[in-house]
Amino acid sequence: MKAPVRVAVTGAAGQIGYSLLFRIASGEMLGKDQPVILHLLDLPQAQTALKGVMMELEDCAFPLLAGMVATDDPNVAFKDVKVALLVGARPRSKGMERKDLLEANGAIFTVQGKALNDHAARDVKVLVVGNPANTNAWIAMKSAPDLDPKNFTAMLRLDHNRALSQIAAKTGKPVASIEKLAVWGNHSPTMYADYRFATIDGQSVKTLINDDVWNRDVFLPTVGKRGAAIIEARGLSSAASAANAAIDHIHDWVLGSNGKWVTMGIPSDGSYGIPEGVMYGVPVVCENGEYKRVEGLEIDAFSRERMDLTLAELEEERAAIAHLFG
């Protein structure tokens, strides 16, 4: 039996938490042979609800669930964790400006970044799900100077999975047959899902679809506005699909993507015209617990425009919270 791995989940009493924790405890994220100890962080007023979730986790009698820690203190939540899923964030309330939202989340993610810096395992893998995910991940990274910046990531996998499904529906081919999809930029409607390099059974997806108008006017808006469409239909934001994407992201990062391209928001190395350090979605391949960005892809004029647009939004978000860092 392997030694248990400590996994922190913030916002654990929320709706994504409810779709996430049971799957982590059943081994879907780190493997069916990997025991886990769950570190569950939520606000003081959510502790009773969190107790209820823990009772349900107990009642599943998961063989891989080796323990649970519930707390409202990030310093306790991140002690010795090797994986941290930062899901809890301040939602936008009525009348709240975007700038106020960034500010409120800035306060949360500076504290959590520092707590990770002070208490987490030195090779902790951090995934930020709470919105605005890329900027929150950047804030956490900047607040953790003793940790390797490359261990901070933002979730673009939901956009990636959404794009896969739309392409599968358009081509009539199975999702699993699609290779080499990329999603660039921010987890927001400005993200740029790019199937120019994608293949199905060795055939070019771009050639199969052969419809630039569909790409621009149907595919990109559908993927970009999918979160809003779900809120409109469900009255609540996506939860099970977001949890699923978080599982996929960490699973592949830890256990490998088997040569497949997947999308992760990672600090830029300056390639593709994205300034160094910007937390930007790019295609990666994961192996041996590391991600490696797919390099050398050609960026055409349409793609450049889309990639710059989503970059501009990220730069704007960053400018709004830059004062937090002096």
Ligand SMILES: NC(=O)c1ccc[n+]([C@@H]2O[C@H](COP(=O)([O-])OP(=O)(O)OC[C@H]3O[C@@H](n4cnc5c(N)ncnc54)[C@H](O)[C@@H]3O)[C@@H](O)[C@H]2O)c1
């Ligand atoms: N990146 C993505 O693809 C993606 C997709 C869907 C949702 N989201 C985002 O994920 C976040 C969570 O969504 P949800 O539906 O679970 O929301 P939710 O409101 O159901 O749950 C959020 C939980 O976080 C807790 N929380 C708030 N501030 C906290 C803090 N400082 N520390 C610890 N816990 C805190 C709340 O008490 C609550 O229990 C939201 O920001 C949402 O916009 C991101």
Ligand SMILES: O=C(O)C[C@H](O)C(=O)O
């Ligand atoms: O929470 C949201 O605003 C939407 C979410 O980011 C999503 O993409 O489903």
